Amino acid sequence: MKKEKLDLEDYRKLLKQYLLTHDETALYQAEQLSKLSVQHNVSPEEIIHVHIEALKELYPNLQKEVSDSLNFLLEAMISYGLALQEYQSLREKQSALESEISVAANMQKTLLQTKKPTIKGLDIGAVSVPANQMNGDYYHFIEGADGTLGIALADVIGKGVPAALAMSMIKYSMDSFPEQLRQPAQILESLNRVVERNVDTSMFITMFYGLYNPVSQTFGFSSAGHEPGFFYFHETESFSEITARGLVLGATSDARYNEEIMTIAEGDAIILLTDGVTECHLGDRFIERDEVLEVIKHYLHLPAQEAVEKVYKHFERLQDFHLRDDFTLIILKKEN
Amino acid sequence: MEIKPCVNIRQEWDIVGARQLGREKAKELGFGTVDQARIATAISELARNIYLYAGTGKVYFETIDRLDKKGLKVVAVDEGPGIRDLSQVMQDGYSTSGGLGAGLPGVKRLMDTFEINTEWGEGTEIIAVKWVR
Ligand SMILES: Nc1ncnc2c1ncn2[C@@H]1O[C@H](COP(=O)(O)OP(=O)(O)OP(=O)(O)O)[C@@H](O)[C@H]1O
Ligand SMILES: [Mg+2]
Numbered sequence: 525m526k527k528e529k530l531d532l533e534d535y536r537k538l539l540k541q542y543l544l545t546h547d548e549t550a551l552y553q554a555e556q557l558s559k560l561s562v563q564h565n566v567s568p569e570e571i572i573h574v575h576i577e578a579l580k581e582l583y584p585n586l587q588k589e590v591s592d593s594l595n596f597l598l599e600a601m602i603s604y605g606l607a608l609q610e611y612q613s614l615r616e617k618q619s620a621l622e623s624e625i626s627v628a629a630n631m632q633k634t635l636l637q638t639k640k641p642t643i644k645g646l647d648i649g650a651v652s653v654p655a656n657q658m659n660g661d662y663y664h665f666i667e668g669a670d671g672t673l674g675i676a677l678a679d680v681i682g683k684g685v686p687a688a689l690a691m692s693m694i695k696y697s698m699d700s701f702p703e704q705l706r707q708p709a710q711i712l713e714s715l716n717r718v719v720e721r722n723v724d725t726s727m728f729i730t731m732f733y734g735l736y737n738p739v740s741q742t743f744g745f746s747s748a749g750h751e752p753g754f755f756y757f758h759e760t761e762s763f764s765e766i767t768a769r770g771l772v773l774g775a776t777s778d779a780r781y782n783e784e785i786m787t788i789a790e791g792d793a794i795i796l797l798t799d800g801v802t803e804c805h806l807g808d809r810f811i812e813r814d815e816v817l818e819v820i821k822h823y824l825h826l827p828a829q830e831a832v833e834k835v836y837k838h839f840e841r842l843q844d845f846h847l848r849d850d851f852t853l854i855i856l857k858k859e860n
Numbered sequence: 861m862e863i864k865p866c867v868n869i870r871q872e873w874d875i876v877g878a879r880q881l882g883r884e885k886a887k888e889l890g891f892g893t894v895d896q897a898r899i900a901t902a903i904s905e906l907a908r909n910i911y912l913y914a915g916t917g918k919v920y921f922e923t924i925d926r927l928d929k930k931g932l933k934v935v936a937v938d939e940g941p942g943i944r945d946l947s948q949v950m951q952d953g954y955s956t957s958g959g960l961g962a963g964l965p966g967v968k969r970l971m972d973t974f975e976i977n978t979e980w981g982e983g984t985e986i987i988a989v990k991w992v993r
Contacts, residue, residue: 569894569897569898570894573892573893573894576893595893598893598894598897599897599900599901602897602898602901602970603901603962606901606962606966606969606970609969610952610953610965610966610969613952614952614953617952
């Protein structure tokens with residue numbers, strides 16, 4: 525760190541000007557000098573030292589008690605100088621850390637990339653926004669050779685780097701599963717074993733897995749303790765919760781998962797989300813699931829991608845542009 | 861061999877004695893007031909640590925008088941418990957006083973060189989030098 529010597533001559537002139545005229549200009553310049561000193565890491569004791577020297581030059585017969593008392597002040601300022609230096613070094617460390625995390629966040633983005641597939645008769649929209657730089661939510665679309673579409677949605681309770689690391693693990697386990705492994709319950713059971721073996725028990729991962737079959741027009745799904753999503757039935761214009769029971773991933777080594785199957789018709793919609801959506805805070809109040817549903821209902825007539833983005837924007841604004849948790853929302857709309 | 865000026869640290873009061881002796885040596889060597897204050901503060905931190913964590917120990921001084929430069933060497937030694945996690949202790953913001961900039965990282969900043977030898981269970985020796993500018 526560079527240290528710039530405080531110019532005694534300038535300081536003396538400034539001080540003299542002030543003592544003679546009580547001029548506000550001199551005080552303004554002193555303020556500038558003070559800022560510059562902080563910038564250049566000049567500690568307060570050095571300024572006091574310069575002050576003492578300048579004063580002695582201006583008043584060679586300075587009263588001894590005055591100069592002694594200024595020396596006393598100088599000693600009393602030492603710790604402030606140290607605190608300033610510590611602050612500077614912590615700031616440098618912080619910015620190094622921040623850039624490290626942003627590199628990691630970019631890496632994560634690349635790792636967890638998923639292509640939104642084009643499936644005939646299905647309009648798909650998805651948003652996933654991390655509260656901090658790294659995302660502890662994760663969604664993935666898997667197209668099968670048989671024309672089915674798998675939809676994985678997971679949420680690590682907690683956020684930031686540890687959550688992101690756990691997510692990367694989930695993604696890579698799924699990538700390593702054989703192509704024939706398509707059934708939601710089986711997939712969750714396999715992932716449960718991976719998580720049970722590799723992730724600390726203090727870390728909870730919830731997951732939803734759905735499988736859309738365009739031929740039978742059905743949606744099969746299983747849930748590992750995941751926040752329930754919603755079905756929208758076009759015919760009755762009503763919503764119902766997508767409920768499936770199952771333990772969070774990694775709780776026991778041999779968790780079993782039920783699989784439910786729904787038939788979906790034209791105009792129906794499937795809404796999947798993480799608790800970052802339903803646990804939006806409004807001041808110190810959680811908003812209710814009903815309120816979330818209201819907002820989703822309001823935008824559901826739009827194309828799926830536009831709808832999820834509108835819903836996200838709504839809650840972002842509601843929370844003053846400060847997400848408390850990672851936010852992921854997927855909408856699948858059945859077309860003809 | 862020259863007898864090194866030395867202060868035994870047994871009670872809190874001795875910290876003041878160490879500061880005083882250090883300041884006298886610094887003055888003799890021609891350190892300015894700012895550096896005198898810095899040296900005294902560094903000595904305080906070292907002596908306080910001895911008093912707090914090792915119970916007893918000593919601080920001694922050596923004047924370095926070379927052709928090219930003069931300086932004051934401060935050595936703090938004790939046979940206390942030693943410091944287990946040095947790299948952690950030397951990090952900013954670790955000290956128990958919590959981010960007041962003091963502690964061992966502060967000593968390192970106040971002085972020009974800083975060396976620490978410590979063995980868990982055997983004691984600690986800290987050597988710091990300040991050069992006359
Ligand atoms: N001489 C020593 N013997 C044993 N342990 C020591 C000694 N000096 C320091 N330590 C250990 O290192 C830690 C850090 O010391 P340091 O002086 O940096 O901060 P602190 O004493 O905790 O707080 P501060 O000095 O800011 O009041 C101490 O908490 C103590 O555990
Ligand atoms: Mg200490």
